[in-house]
Amino acid sequence: MRSPLPLTSYQLECLAWLLQGKTNGDIAALGNVRRRAVEFQLPNIRRKLNVMTTYQALDIATKRNWI
Structure with missing residues (x-):
């Protein structure tokens, strides 16, 4: 099950790339x-996910199956 998405589709696309x-x-x-x-x-993205680094944001997005 996917978690609610706090990010826009463009932000998710950026993370995927x-x-x-x-x-x-x-x-x-x-x-x-x-x-x-x-x-x-x-x-x-980092602000919305309450993280300090983009790597942390990528970790959250992948673990929550957003990307």
Whole structure:
């Protein structure tokens, strides 16, 4: 069973790409957005999940089967 999703679909997409080893620049190119748009999402993701690092956010998202 999936936990409620506090993240947007775009934030989950960013995490999924990060999990696959993509850089912020790679993710921006894949989503046809500016790199800054991706960089803007990362602190928001960490804040929503109440963690300090993106690695912690990835851990939560994978353990809860969000990505």
